[in-house]
Amino acid sequence: MLVFTIDSKPIPQPRQRHRIAKINGKHTSVNYLPASDPVHAFKAIARAACRQAYDGAPLTGPLSVGFEFVFARTKATTYKTKPMLTRPHYGKPDCDNLMKAVLDALNGVLWADDAQVCEWSGLKRIGDGYEKPRVILTVAEIPPRTASAHAGG
Numbered sequence: 001m002l003v004f005t006i007d008s009k010p011i012p013q014p015r016q017r018h019r020i021a022k023i024n025g026k027h028t029s030v031n032y033l034p035a036s037d038p039v040h041a042f043k044a045i046a047r048a049a050c051r052q053a054y055d056g057a058p059l060t061g062p063l064s065v066g067f068e069f070v071f072a073r074t075k076a077t078t079y080k081t082k083p084m085l086t087r088p089h090y091g092k093p094d095c096d097n098l099m100k101a102v103l104d105a106l107n108g109v110l111w112a113d114d115a116q117v118c119e120w121s122g123l124k125r126i127g128d129g130y131e132k133p134r135v136i137l138t139v140a141e142i143p144p145r146t147a148s149a150h151a152g153g
Contacts (some may be wrong), residue, residue: 011098063119070136
């Protein structure tokens with residue numbers, strides 16, 4: 001099992017933009033992400049954090065991944081005298097888009113392809129006031145199961 005932290009504000013994977021381009025004399029649709037999108041910097045930080053925690057070849061078997069996304073408190077919920085307990089983050093960005101950015105970033109670094117992830121869990125929460133925004137990732141290889149386990153016996 002591998003556990004490591006990406007010390008960055010969690011950034012979701014945005015939807016691709018589209019434009020019509022003329023390629024070889026034909027008009028075609030082109031999908032792209034602007035180079036200025038913050039997800040590119042987030043992915044670079046995620047890859048660097050992964051390389052510090054794991055220096056082996058990319059994993060090739062089925063994987064289980066746990067995601068914990070910690071967000072900073074807003075100014076309105078930061079208090080000087082009241083306790084600032086951690087609490088669920090139930091607004092935007094969506095958890096699946098946050099997970100997608102991390103999964104894409106670690107392709108070829110921690111796993112050969114993010115299609116290997118067949119079990120996952122995600123948690124979004126707002127930190128306790130002293131916590132910095134970050135992503136805590138837990139990755140485990142899923143061992144093969146015997147035939148009797150699948151047969152219910």
